[in-house]
Amino acid sequence: MNLENLIESLKRQEKNFSDLLETIRTKKEALLKNDLAKLDKAVDGEQKLLHLIQKEERERKRLTYVFATENSIELTNASIEELLKKMPQLSGQLKSARDSIKSKAAEIIKINSQLTVLVGVSRNLIRDTVTTLLGKGKKSIVNKRV
Secondary structure (H helix, E strand, O other): OOHHHHHHHHHHHHHHHHHHHHHHHHHHHHHHHOOHHHHHHHHHHHHHHHHHHHHHHHHHHHHHHHHHHHOOOOOOOOOHHHHHHHOHHHHHHHHHHHHHHHHHHHHHHHHHHHHHHHHHHHHHHHHHHHHHHOOOHHHOOOOOOO
């Protein structure tokens, strides 16, 4: 195993994160436009991508340990950060791929926090609408006996 395998794993992970970012943007757009079909498709795609990311992360850790062992380096965890500290000469491609993944992850976190707020507002709106329509006693707009 050589460094190229590890770099390829990072590139696959970078693509997974790019795809996830696009899917989350689609999910946000679908939520704002109230497009349930598009939202369902985006959520399904997101789940598949999260599974791929998890699978690729396991592979990247395995490749990192194998590479470290082949180069007589002892790692406490399989992070690229630790590998770069122990082998600074590798910083070129590894660092650029790692930085790209980090920036995409930060953007995903930002959009997810926006989605959390949006979903919270939507829930409150739905709850208030239901309470208004089916409220208690004489405050009810709709007669429940109908």
